Amino acid sequence: MPNEMERLLDVIRGRGAKTVGLQFPVGLRPRAVELAEDLERRAGVTCLIAADPSFGACDVPEMPVDLTVHLGHAPMPHLRYRNVFFYDLPTPLPESWTFLDAAIPLLPKRVGLLTTTQHREWVQPIIEHLRGKGIEAIASPPDRRVAYAAQVLGCDYFAATNIADRVDGFLYVGTGDFHPLGVAIILRDKPVVIADPSTGEARTLDEVRDRVVRQRWGAIVRAQDARTFGILVSKKVGQDRGALAADLKARLEAKGRAALIFHMDLVAPELLEGYGIDAWVSTACPRIAIEDYLRYAQPILTPQELEIVLGERTWEDYAFDEIRA
């Protein structure tokens, strides 16, 4: 990572920073010690490695340092970060496009391309490669919460909804189900295909989507008789929806339910035990309710799912939770 390190050293010198904080997602932990040692040696600073994991550019806590270096996520354009250097770590272009070719039989002729920050330099080469195979792929321009073309977050599907009327399906290039899952649920008439460069395999998201939809229905049914709701509000800068929580509390109380607001950093099942709450509503990262559902003793809903419980929204009008700026 030579160029990015030079850019960082320039910023450290320019600001006269003596202390530098380093924030990593879990997957980059193996590089933390080497980067910190390198920085301390070359810049003469003292590093503070943040051991609280970072889950995204929504999650950039202030540190008691002159400069915070955040790795693995692109800044969200609508957020203001103070003294944060986003250390860019794009994944180099792959040696071959076989993982992409594996997806081609599953794709319609017009697809929307979706991916994550680290693959953003792949977007144009992928479009060109697919064009050579007779598939027209398009990429949405960025938006207030996504900094790059085609970038999708687990809580922001602008890159899909923005071009939905111009495509017959979506191709997600990346690992895991969560980023494109919301797209598969929001735009249920358009197939979503995953091409995974880490495994080399391609697959549709139909099965996962159907299982998650069944689980969400189960969560809503389980919450119908809840007397006391706990509404979760995150401390994380890009996940804090305190005003929404206050609104949900008022709407619950107007319908004769009790509701209390819980304020926390990391959301985890063991932190919610012992309160006697019947059902949770998470206004934090949508991933918590959807992906970690089975780990919680009580049903845990998104705000839109609570609206179904309250009779304010129909199941047919189900909406995936997004955090909009």
Add this chain to the structure above:
Amino acid sequence: MPNEMERLLDVIRGRGAKTVGLQFPVGLRPRAVELAEDLERRAGVTCLIAADPSFGACDVPEMPVDLTVHLGHAPMPHLRYRNVFFYDLPTPLPESWTFLDAAIPLLPKRVGLLTTTQHREWVQPIIEHLRGKGIEAIASPPDRRVAYAAQVLGCDYFAATNIADRVDGFLYVGTGDFHPLGVAIILRDKPVVIADPSTGEARTLDEVRDRVVRQRWGAIVRAQDARTFGILVSKKVGQDRGALAADLKARLEAKGRAALIFHMDLVAPELLEGYGIDAWVSTACPRIAIEDYLRYAQPILTPQELEIVLGERTWEDYAFDEIRA
């Protein structure tokens, strides 16, 4: 809890507080919802229940509210808290002193009394009860980090060391081993007896102390060959020993070891995985290294134990970690 609630309602009215944060240790979670509902109804405020657990008066994070209410711990006199109301929850006097009588055969004639905040109103009655049984118990006055006579913390043994030369042993009234464990190690020639009002039983701490001492010796031996040390610094207001961490880093480096500082809120084993660190040194709550030792993949030391690894202190001069103001 009528009187304390009235006092809190007065403070809320006096300040015109509209939002109130509530902080609980894990053991008081079952009372959280009832207290929040009561406050919202009687004071017309909106409550925010802090779901991040609080481990002591060292751990009172700022909340985005007009007033923070902290339950279960006495304020540390040397810390400055902003807009914090310490809600007092002393345990009522027990119906009988049988648990105390169970300890009498194990006690010398002159003992130092040690206990935790919630039993502070028991101190004088216990002294009187023991006097009737021919035992002279004394209680140390408070100090900079302990607000009440006889109060002992897992990180502060002033209540014992201050009176050590006037007693032949100690009586700890409370639950669990950790609070008096440091006393048993620091003052190893004075027996420490626990009288536990929750179980009604009394016992000495000899066995636990000997096991912990063996574990600490094992941790020190395991850390001897470590190349890279990770030094933990806590974000918690009363556990932040950043200056000590910087000093330990410099001393490690002077001895040819690599050392990096890790900054975090809650310390937990899964948060320290994947970094490739050989041994940890915790400057946060001493309980982490001592009580949770077996949960960590690498040895985890206190600052004083690191001094033994570095050859700056002998094992005979072993000192239990305390956080001094």
